[in-house]
Amino acid sequence: MRAIFPIVDSQRPVIKHQPFSVPVGQLLLQAQSLSCIRQDRVLFEQLSLQVHAGELLQVAGKNGAGKSSLLRLLAGLATPDEGQLLYCRQPVADVATDYAANLCYIGHHSGIHEQLTALENLAFWRAAAELPQADDLALLATLGLAGLEDIPCRMLSAGQQRRVSLARLWFSRSQLWILDEPFTALDQSAIAMLQQFFLQHLTCGGAIILTTHQPLSMVYDGLNTLELAYRW
Ligand SMILES: Nc1ncnc2c1ncn2[C@@H]1O[C@H](COP(=O)(O)OP(=O)(O)OP(=O)(O)O)[C@@H](O)[C@H]1O
Secondary structure, eight states: OOOOOOOTTSSSOOOOOOOOOOTTTSSEEEEEEEEEEEETTEEEEEEEEETTTTTTTEEOOOOTSSHHHHHHHHTSSSOOEEEEEEEEEEEEGGGGHHHHTEEEEEESSSOOOOOBBHHHHHHHHHTTTTTOOOHHHHOOOOOOOOTOOTTTTSOOOHHHHHHHHHHHHTTTTOOOEEETTTTTTTOOOOOOOOHHHHHHHHHOEEEEEEEEOOOOOOOOOEEEEEEEEOOO
């Protein structure tokens, strides 16, 4: 079988170069006047934002400000109390299938099956996404999981489980990645590798929306920040 992601160097994983559906610089996602109320508290209102192909938007703010809530709205996993979401200038509800196909969301929870091994989890995700077989052992080695491929994920550390979870990005064909705290539990070398991988995705025309309490060390022109104020 041919590997669709040629992993040539454990420190420098190579992303598959592919034309995404939306060209670099064009509008991918647009939120218009979003409001979100949780437990009678208005987390945010009249919130508008735009994400273009090739851009990274970092959503920042204190604990409880509403970052995860916003990401869930943007991923279509929750409905805003007001406002609307447009994908390629069309209401997401009208293009839900296209949007879902072009979106990779990784939330707080790892999404891995703890009883399955890392290899089995990768096989499961591949099958779910109807992706061809590839060199998953090489991918897991890239992610620092060599030698840990065949033990149930519940026996891995939090950071190792996070690495397995993030493996989805390596074979994602989605242009837009929405990532809630992707660096949680990762050590410094894994954070650096992940940011390098983000850069590859962005320079290929991908887009990323993420939250993190850590400052990003990557240098990139298309990096924007949205600070969510904590509202009582
Ligand atoms: N499904 C829900 N039902 C009720 N309240 C919720 C729900 N989801 C979130 N909240 C509340 O909304 C507020 C914002 O939560 P959210 O997880 O969006 O914050 P956050 O900015 O991501 O925080 P953190 O930095 O701690 O991850 C919190 O006070 C939380 O209790």
